[in-house]
Amino acid sequence: MVGLVRRIVASHSGLVLTLHRVLPPEERNLCYDPHLVLSEPAFVSLLQLLQRDYQVVYLEELLNNPRSFDGRPKVAITFDDGWEDNYRIAFPHLLAYQMPATIFACTGLLNTSGVLPEERFARLWNQCASRSKLDELLADLNHWGLGRRKNLHLLPLKRYWSQELKRMPLTARLLLLDHFEQRYEVPPVTSRRFLTWDDVRIMRQTGLIRIGCHTSRHATLTSETDRDIRRELEDCRSSLLKHTGVVPEILAYPNGMHNQRVVDLLRSTGFRAALTTQPGLIGRHSNPFALPRIAVDDTTVTADDAQFSSSQTSVYFLSSWLRSTATS
Numbered sequence: 001m002v003g004l005v006r007r008i009v010a011s012h013s014g015l016v017l018t019l020h021r022v023l024p025p026e027e028r029n030l031c032y033d034p035h036l037v038l039s040e041p042a043f044v045s046l047l048q049l050l051q052r053d054y055q056v057v058y059l060e061e062l063l064n065n066p067r068s069f070d071g072r073p074k075v076a077i078t079f080d081d082g083w084e085d086n087y088r089i090a091f092p093h094l095l096a097y098q099m100p101a102t103i104f105a106c107t108g109l110l111n112t113s114g115v116l117p118e119e120r121f122a123r124l125w126n127q128c129a130s131r132s133k134l135d136e137l138l139a140d141l142n143h144w145g146l147g148r149r150k151n152l153h154l155l156p157l158k159r160y161w162s163q164e165l166k167r168m169p170l171t172a173r174l175l176l177l178d179h180f181e182q183r184y185e186v187p188p189v190t191s192r193r194f195l196t197w198d199d200v201r202i203m204r205q206t207g208l209i210r211i212g213c214h215t216s217r218h219a220t221l222t223s224e225t226d227r228d229i230r231r232e233l234e235d236c237r238s239s240l241l242k243h244t245g246v247v248p249e250i251l252a253y254p255n256g257m258h259n260q261r262v263v264d265l266l267r268s269t270g271f272r273a274a275l276t277t278q279p280g281l282i283g284r285h286s287n288p289f290a291l292p293r294i295a296v297d298d299t300t301v302t303a304d305d306a307q308f309s310s311s312q313t314s315v316y317f318l319s320s321w322l323r324s325t326a327t328s
């Protein structure tokens with residue numbers, strides 16, 4: 001571990017961590033995707049590790065100058081989507097450790113009982129699987145013009161179709177989901193998934209938590225028209241201005257998806273940086289609109305359900321770092 005820290009410091013680089021949800025172990029199974037969950041004990045171990053070996057700073061500070069001056073690499077903590085447990089579970093720990101973090105929120109989902117389009121598809125799929133109706137659903141999806149790519153066999157079926165849907169413009173995808181949810185009688189969601197604006201206000205008042213843009217409705221920007229991209233960005237920014245008084249200048253790409261057209265639109269609407277889901281370190285010469293991050297969740301920090309330990313986190317950071325430097 002000491003060797004890893006030294007190597008990161010020597011490279012004048014910093015790390016941005018990506019988290020989504022922090023849940024108590026008994027609630028982990030309530031999340032539709034295990035890749036989105038870091039269990040609460042693991043989160044506390046992570047904060048202890050960061051306190052010991054890293055310097056946790058605001059994201060803006062890391063981006064302005066990733067170089068460390070005290071021998072400990074700089075780290076910025078980010079959360080994507082704006083899940084309610086960021087306030088209920090993660091925030092009290094961040095407060096106790098006095099560690100700053102940025103939450104990239106989908107403003108159209110805050111304060112609502114709305115559901116992420118990706119979760120809606122997972123619920124639809126599970127409903128059909130439990131009723132032996134998957135063949136019917138696949139025929140329907142084909143009928144709607146999806147599933148024409150040749151690499152169907154390369155991914156697990158559910159993941160393949162989930163990716164296919166992300167290629168649709170969001171408005172069309174939401175209409176399709178409305179239709180299928182009715183047709184296959186998917187039960188409505190009753191519990192709140194996302195933060196309220198009061199949660200946001202309380203967290204921001206501590207000065208530790210900042211809010212960034214993750215679009216309004218979790219749109220995969222590469223699948224949208226220029227006009228719809230602008231609308232997603234503007235809706236998100238105007239909501240944040242209204243509720244927090246601050247216009248965000250940093251975006252986290254939903255699903256990490258971006259291309260040159262999206263970057264040009266971001267620049268023209270006043271953004272100055274954007275974060276991807278590509279693993280890697282951030283240095284002085286990193287492309288500000290393709291900044292890498294390191295995902296931290298239960299599936300990446302532990303191989304099984306065993307108790308998380310800080311040494312496992314170190315191993316994960318190490319392997320992520322080696323992977324990213326090997327490919328750069």
Ligand SMILES: [Zn+2]
Nearest residue numbers: 080081254255
């Ligand atoms: Zn997201």
